[in-house]
Amino acid sequence: MFRVGTNATANYLGTLFAGGIAFFAIPLYYWFLGAEAYGIVGLYLVFESLLLPLDMSLAGTMNRELSRISVSEDSSETSRGFVRSLEYPVIIVGLFFGLIIILASSFIADNWLKVQKISPESVSFALVLMGALITVRCPFLLYSSSLVGLQRQVLYNVLLVGNTTLKTGGSFIVLWKVSGTIEAFFLWQIAASCCETALARYALYKSLPRTEELESRPSWRKLLRLRQFSAGLGGIGVTALILTQMDKIVLSKILPLDLFGNYMLIWAISGIVLKCSAPLYTSFFPQLARITYSDDRSRLIAFYHSCCQIMAVIVVPVSITLILYSQSILGLASGNRAIADSSALAMSLLVVGNMCSALYQIPYALQLAYGWTSLNLMINSAAIVVLLPLLWLFATHFGIVGAATIWLLINGSYLLFGIPAMHRKILPAEKIVYYIQDLARPALPAILTAILLFFLMPKQENWVVLAASALFVLSASGITSLLAAGRVRSLAFDLFRHRDNIWKKLSESSYTDHR
Numbered sequence: 001m002f003r004v005g006t007n008a009t010a011n012y013l014g015t016l017f018a019g020g021i022a023f024f025a026i027p028l029y030y031w032f033l034g035a036e037a038y039g040i041v042g043l044y045l046v047f048e049s050l051l052l053p054l055d056m057s058l059a060g061t062m063n064r065e066l067s068r069i070s071v072s073e074d075s076s077e078t079s080r081g082f083v084r085s086l087e088y089p090v091i092i093v094g095l096f097f098g099l100i101i102i103l104a105s106s107f108i109a110d111n112w113l114k115v116q117k118i119s120p121e122s123v124s125f126a127l128v129l130m131g132a133l134i135t136v137r138c139p140f141l142l143y144s145s146s147l148v149g150l151q152r153q154v155l156y157n158v159l160l161v162g163n164t165t166l167k168t169g170g171s172f173i174v175l176w177k178v179s180g181t182i183e184a185f186f187l188w189q190i191a192a193s194c195c196e197t198a199l200a201r202y203a204l205y206k207s208l209p210r211t212e213e214l215e216s217r218p219s220w221r222k223l224l225r226l227r228q229f230s231a232g233l234g235g236i237g238v239t240a241l242i243l244t245q246m247d248k249i250v251l252s253k254i255l256p257l258d259l260f261g262n263y264m265l266i267w268a269i270s271g272i273v274l275k276c277s278a279p280l281y282t283s284f285f286p287q288l289a290r291i292t293y294s295d296d297r298s299r300l301i302a303f304y305h306s307c308c309q310i311m312a313v314i315v316v317p318v319s320i321t322l323i324l325y326s327q328s329i330l331g332l333a334s335g336n337r338a339i340a341d342s343s344a345l346a347m348s349l350l351v352v353g354n355m356c357s358a359l360y361q362i363p364y365a366l367q368l369a370y371g372w373t374s375l376n377l378m379i380n381s382a383a384i385v386v387l388l389p390l391l392w393l394f395a396t397h398f399g400i401v402g403a404a405t406i407w408l409l410i411n412g413s414y415l416l417f418g419i420p421a422m423h424r425k426i427l428p429a430e431k432i433v434y435y436i437q438d439l440a441r442p443a444l445p446a447i448l449t450a451i452l453l454f455f456l457m458p459k460q461e462n463w464v465v466l467a468a469s470a471l472f473v474l475s476a477s478g479i480t481s482l483l484a485a486g487r488v489r490s491l492a493f494d495l496f497r498h499r500d501n502i503w504k505k506l507s508e509s510s511y512t513d514h515r
Contacts, residue, residue: 014157015279018164025168029185030265031335032175036117037182039257042264043113044130044186046248047101048137080208083146087139094138101131113257122183129186136193143200148282152207159199167192236373239380243410246388247403250395263400266343269322269329270350276318277358280311285365292369301430307362308438309485316443317477319355320450323348325470332463349404356411359439363422364414370426379418383410437486446481453477 030038105127109120147156167189174188248267252260284307291300322329326347331340367375387406394402423431450473457469482488 014160015275017161021164021168025171028172030261030333032172032180033182033185034117034258036257036261037185039113039252039261039264040118040123040126040182041185042248042261042267043252044133045264046245046252047130047134080205083142083204083208086142090142091139094135097138098131098133098135101134102128105131112253116256116258118182118257122181126182126186129183129190133186133190133193136190136197140193140197140200143197143204146204147200147207149286150204150207151286152203153282155203155207159196159203163192163196163199166195235377236380239377239384242384242388243380246391247395247407250391251400251403254396255399259400262339262343263346263403265333265339266330266347266400267350269333270347270354272322273315273319273351273354273358277311277315277361280307280314281361281365284362285368288365288369292366301427304362304366304427305430305433305438306487306491307365308359308434309442309487310491311359311362312439312442313446313478313481313485313488315355315358316446317450317474317481319351319358320447320477321470321474322351324450324454324473325466326351328466328470332466343400346400346404349401349408353404353408353411356408356415360411360414360418363419363434366426367422372425375418375421375425379413383413442481442485442488445484446477449480450474450477 029041033041105124108127109124113123144156144159147153147159170188170192171185174184178184248260248264251263255263284303287303288300288307291303327340327344330343330347331337364376367373387409391403391406394406396402398405419434420431423434453473453476457473458465482492
């Protein structure tokens with residue numbers, strides 16, 4: 001049986017632990033390094049996003065193809081040979097991106113960034129280290145995507161937790177006891193990432209089925225067969241890269257580095273929404289691909305709606321809680337009330353944009369399961385043409401609020417245009433069900449409950465009271481959302497009655513009538 005439950009549980013535990021460490025690391029990095037140096041860390045995140053086209057292409061291709069190979073009757077196709085066919089090209093791409101950043105380091109330090117406290121030489125050296133870090137990180141994308149596609153997601157999350165602990169914990173020790181500089185930070189990140197990549201490669205090749213050496217050799221023919229699908233995913237990745245990073249590129253140019261660091265702080269906090277949705281996408285996408293190959297339409301419809309409702313039940317309560325407590329969270333994370341007051345609106349807009357993106361992930365996964373990449377490519381291209389010219393205008397006049405507004409418009413377009421187009425082609429009779437049963441029914445009660453309780457909660461500055469208040473609002477809105485979503489409610493009730501069969505029922509058509 002497909003291990004949806006085991007994978008989903010492992011993904012959430014891994015994400016919860018790793019995300020919790022990353023979340024608490026944000027204010028500590030900010031305090032250790034200062035706003036300007038933290039802006040350089042934010043710039044690294046922008047550079048790391050250069051790998052987004054490769055990451056999206058690898059994640060989609062490895063999930064889809066390894067799922068297909070696992071049920072294929074063609075003995076000439078092996079998982080090991082497929083992975084080896086991609087390994088060397090991915091390493092070359094990593095070297096290419098790293099070299100570009102290293103060669104451009106002096107120009108960026110001297111002519112692009114508005115540095116006030118850190119010397120240009122230190123910034124330039126930090127950029128060189130960023131290039132080396134990108135090179136090391138690139139092969140890890142292949143190995144981690146392959147582990148996910150092989151359904152070794154428990155192993156993947158064990159590695160995730162261990163590597164996150166090593167990188168984050170080691171960074172604190174280095175900054176505290178050795179050197180509190182940005183150069184020391186990146187040197188440790190490189191060392192930890194080398195261990196991360198090596199462990200992931202070892203785990204992957206131990207997990208691959210053992211086959212004859214001839215069957216395990218790289219095959220360019222296998223790659224050529226996937227060129228259209230992979231090129232489509234790469235195109236989506238390139239356009240997504242432009243859409244997700246253009247605000248940061250523009251703001252890094254027009255804002256002082258310390259203010260840019262503040263923007264990266266609220267961007268990291270608002271990313272909690274995507275951290276909550278990612279484990280579900282990772283767990284459900286391979287099963288969507290398998291059901292698509294089996295051509296069982298009733299089972300596909302049932303599983304699709306169940307996944308969409310689960311996503312809404314988890315994402316919407318988290319999003320509305322972050323919005324309501326945005327000012328308090330920012331004040332706690334930055335230790336600066338002025339930053340919290342000036343950035344709360346921008347953070348709320350970013351959270352809503354991330355919520356729209358998260359709600360679109362299951363429909364997007366279904367498109368990839370069918371091998372359909374052109375829809376997202378068209379939407380992203382249209383958003384670049386329409387919204388990119390507006391970004392500079394909005395960011396120049398309204399600062400981070402203007403940039404966050406553009407981000408909301410980008411992600412809102414997926415729900416407004418992508419959902420109808422996707423259902424029109426793949427599931428034409430299910431569009432209304434999606435909007436009403438999968439989206440409105442879980443979302444509206446959660447939003448109303450959270451707003452009502454927020455205004456009834458005591459308004460105190462004590463962080464313990466604020467944390468308890470936010471947790472109560474989150475829990476209440478989540479329970480309300482769960483009870484309103486028919487499929488998720490049925491799954492939750494069965495969790496207590498038939499615990500061993502719950503995930504098996506999710507992936508079958510048992511819940512077709514529970515809308």
